[in-house]
Amino acid sequence: xxxxxxxxxxxxxxxxxxxxxxxxxxxxxxxxxxxxxxxxxxxxxxxxxxxxxxxxxxxxxxxxxxxxxxxxxxxxxxxxxxxxxxxxxxxxxxxxxxxxxxxxxxxxxxxxxxxxxxxxxxxxxxxxxxxxxxxxxxxxxxxxxxxxxxxxxxxxxxxxxxxxxxxxxxxxxxxxxxxxxxxxxxxxxxxxxxxxxxxxxxxxxxxxxxxxxxxxxxxxxxxxxxxxxxxxxxxxxxxxxxxxxxxxxxxxxxxxxxxxxxxxxxxxxxxxxxxxxxxxxxxxxxxxxxxxxxxxxxxxxxxxxxxxxxxxxxxxxxxxxxxxxxxxx
Amino acid sequence: xxxxxxxxxxxxxxxxxxxxxxxxxxxxxxxxxxxxxxxxxxxxxxxxxxxxxxxxxxxxxxxxxxxxxxxxxxxxxxxxxxxxxxxxxxxxxxxxxxxxxxxxxxxxxxxxxxxxxxxxxxxxxxxxxxxxxxxxxxxxxxxxxxxxxxxxxxxxxxxxxxxxxxxxxxxxxxxxxxxxxxxxxxxxxxxxxxxxxxxxxxxxxxxxxxxxxxxxxxxxxxxxxxxxxxxxxxxxxxxxxxxxxxxxxxxxxxxxxxxxxxxxxxxxxxxxxxxxxxxxxxxxxxxxxxxxxxxxxxxxxxxxxxxxxxxxxxxxxxxxxxxxxxxxxxxxxxxxxxxxxxxxxxxxxxxxxxxxxxxxxxxxxxxxxxxxx
Numbered sequence: 001x002x003x004x005x006x007x008x009x010x011x012x013x014x015x016x017x018x019x020x021x022x023x024x025x026x027x028x029x030x031x032x033x034x035x036x037x038x039x040x041x042x043x044x045x046x047x048x049x050x051x052x053x054x055x056x057x058x059x060x061x062x063x064x065x066x067x068x069x070x071x072x073x074x075x076x077x078x079x080x081x082x083x084x085x086x087x088x089x090x091x092x093x094x095x096x097x098x099x100x101x102x103x104x105x106x107x108x109x110x111x112x113x114x115x116x117x118x119x120x121x122x123x124x125x126x127x128x129x130x131x132x133x134x135x136x137x138x139x140x141x142x143x144x145x146x147x148x149x150x151x152x153x154x155x156x157x158x159x160x161x162x163x164x165x166x167x168x169x170x171x172x173x174x175x176x177x178x179x180x181x182x183x184x185x186x187x188x189x190x191x192x193x194x195x196x197x198x199x200x201x202x203x204x205x206x207x208x209x210x211x212x213x214x215x216x217x218x219x220x221x222x223x224x225x226x227x228x229x230x231x232x233x234x235x236x237x238x239x240x241x242x243x244x245x246x247x248x249x250x251x252x253x254x255x256x257x258x259x260x261x262x263x264x265x266x267x268x269x270x271x272x273x274x275x276x277x278x279x280x281x282x283x284x285x286x287x288x289x290x291x292x293x294x295x296x297x298x299x300x301x302x303x304x305x306x307x308x309x310x311x312x313x314x315x316x317x318x319x320x321x322x323x324x325x326x327x328x329x
Numbered sequence: 330x331x332x333x334x335x336x337x338x339x340x341x342x343x344x345x346x347x348x349x350x351x352x353x354x355x356x357x358x359x360x361x362x363x364x365x366x367x368x369x370x371x372x373x374x375x376x377x378x379x380x381x382x383x384x385x386x387x388x389x390x391x392x393x394x395x396x397x398x399x400x401x402x403x404x405x406x407x408x409x410x411x412x413x414x415x416x417x418x419x420x421x422x423x424x425x426x427x428x429x430x431x432x433x434x435x436x437x438x439x440x441x442x443x444x445x446x447x448x449x450x451x452x453x454x455x456x457x458x459x460x461x462x463x464x465x466x467x468x469x470x471x472x473x474x475x476x477x478x479x480x481x482x483x484x485x486x487x488x489x490x491x492x493x494x495x496x497x498x499x500x501x502x503x504x505x506x507x508x509x510x511x512x513x514x515x516x517x518x519x520x521x522x523x524x525x526x527x528x529x530x531x532x533x534x535x536x537x538x539x540x541x542x543x544x545x546x547x548x549x550x551x552x553x554x555x556x557x558x559x560x561x562x563x564x565x566x567x568x569x570x571x572x573x574x575x576x577x578x579x580x581x582x583x584x585x586x587x588x589x590x591x592x593x594x595x596x597x598x599x600x601x602x603x604x605x606x607x608x609x610x611x612x613x614x615x616x617x618x619x620x621x622x623x624x625x626x627x628x629x630x631x632x633x634x635x636x637x638x639x640x641x642x643x644x645x646x647x648x649x650x651x652x653x654x655x656x657x658x659x660x661x662x663x664x665x666x667x668x669x670x671x672x673x674x675x676x677x678x679x680x681x682x683x684x685x686x687x688x689x690x691x692x693x694x695x696x697x698x699x700x701x702x
Contacts, residue, residue: 158602256444256446256472284446284448285446286443286445286446287445287447287472288444288466289466326464326466
């Protein structure tokens with residue numbers, strides 16, 4: 001499987017197929033995952049391959065089928081529950097936060113909830129305000145959950161395996177705008193871990209901390225900055241709960257400047273959490289204020305130009321980085 | 330608690346002076362060595378440096394007032410205990426002070442912006458951040474700003490010294506001379522002078538040597554000038570550069586301008602200010618390029634003789650060791666005397682040993698009559 005170019009969508013599908021083949025306790029359920037092949041065509045063909053018992057279409061009731069998934073996990077199965085978008089997952093918030101996240105704690109470790117809940121997140125496909133939000137921070141707030149967001153082909157391919165191996169509920173966020181992205185699948189996918197941030201690109205002048213689709217905005221921004229002689233280091237958080245402080249702080253120690261790029265809204269964002277951890281633990285490494293580039297605080301607009309304007313695009317990242325070096329633009 | 334800042338005597342014979350203008354206003358943060366006022370004396374307008382750190386509480390004397398030396402001209406609050414600056418400063422001085430003095434320093438009420446990393450780096454390198462100019466966002470002082478004035482051993486200064494000294498040893502055929510002289514009269518004169526002078530006016534022995542070197546440069550050609558494009562040009566002005574070792578390593582040799590023309594007191598003031606500014610990284614490029622000859626004194630390092638290397642394109646450099654007490658023959662008897670070993674590194678393309686010997690002898694002769702320096 002090394003060296004082949006595949007799409008992010010294909011990487012997730014391969015991961016699902018591998019999991020379904022590897023363990024008979026694994027099954028996939030969610031809205032339109034079977035006959036329709038998945039809202040984003042991730043599970044297309046899986047119904048034919050694995051049958052209705054393991055690829056289960058559910059009613060349009062997130063609370064019911066996420067709850068069913070939690071029950072199945074408690075009962076010994078390894079359910080993968082697909083929720084169409086993070087916006088819709090709010091209907092299942094009670095099941096996820098009050099049940100999945102708490103049972104291990106409340107049972108004194110007697111009951112684990114090894115459910116994996118996949119959901120699409122983010123904007124960029126003109127799906128308007130009810131399908132485009134980035135609410136990762138809401139889940140990352142909750143003890144008892146593990147929250148990850150694969151941004152690369154290798155992580156899309158490898159994280160599901162690691163998630164299924166976890167005894168605790170894992171939320172996997174899949175950025176909608178990355179499904180069509182293609183890239184090289186490498187041997188590293190086989191050894192992907194659930195936890196830990198990763199230095200996606202090394203640089204000595206400024207650290208860009210990001211996750212999800214914003215990783216690629218940072219890559220574009222870093223290319224622009226490199227032409228000006230500013231070498232940006234990019235850190236892909238990968239795991240949003242728990243956060244890997246050590247990797248971030250080690251980078252900030254080297255570069256002394258940091259910009260956090262987050263598709264979530266600024267107020268109460270993951271960017272805020274990461275930023276404050278840097279201030280708490282790395283204050284004396286800082287040579288400039290911690291800066292953030294987040295989504296504008298509006299419901300994500302439908303028109304393309306407004307949607308683009310609301311997102312933390314490369315131009316805003318570049319401008320923010322430059323301000324950390326001097327007043328002179 | 331306020332301290333009183335009194336009009337200092339800006340020359341041995343100064344009895345009074347007129348405040349021409351204030352460079353600070355109530356609330357201004359000041360540190361030892363800052364120029365806070367300009368005072369008219371019979372020697373002309375002189376910048377007055379403050380000798381304490383703190384925040385200006387009140388300017389007691391308004392510009393235009395003639396006052397005797399020792400008059401309280403301002404009160405200074407200790408930095409830690411500084412209250413908020415008065416909202417109603419005395420009008421005239423405050424107005425003028427702001428216009429003149431605050432351009433290069435942050436305004437009196439604004440906190441100096443220093444990044445946390447820069448503050449830590451400055452502490453490591455013993456750099457005074459208050460003296461730096463920030464280039465970061467909002468004018469904040471960054472690690473780069475700190476390291477710019479205090480390059481580490483790996484930094485640019487080491488390389489610059491290496492390049493200059495390598496070039497010197499490659500291109501300049503040095504000859505070296507040295508002589509050890511009895512400087513007891515000069516040390517006695519200096520001790521007497523300093524005993525009578527306030528701390529701020531005390532002279533260092535190095536100031537006597539600087540002046541002597543400058544005067545010798547006036548008398549003999551071939552030591553104060555530049556060798557460029559295969560030719561020597563004697564400099565009409567004499568600017569003696571003084572080698573200043575920096576705390577983080579490396580050294581600089583800024584010039585005391587027109588050294589030969591300056592009375593010792595003014596020369597000492599310049600010397601002191603240069604050292605302060607050199608260590609704060611605030612030298613002007615012109616001061617570093619100006620020296621026509623350099624004096625390097627390693628007396629503080631307890632060595633007796635220095636064999637100095639010329640800084641191109643200059644053609645000579647004088648070295649001074651420590652003043653030490655040694656048995657010395659005077660009038661057929663061995664007596665303890667204060668002696669100093671002077672050395673000369675000179676460019677053989679320009680002068681020969683015989684002239685170099687005369688040059689050293691002129692310096693030595695000047696040192697014998699310090700009162701006339």
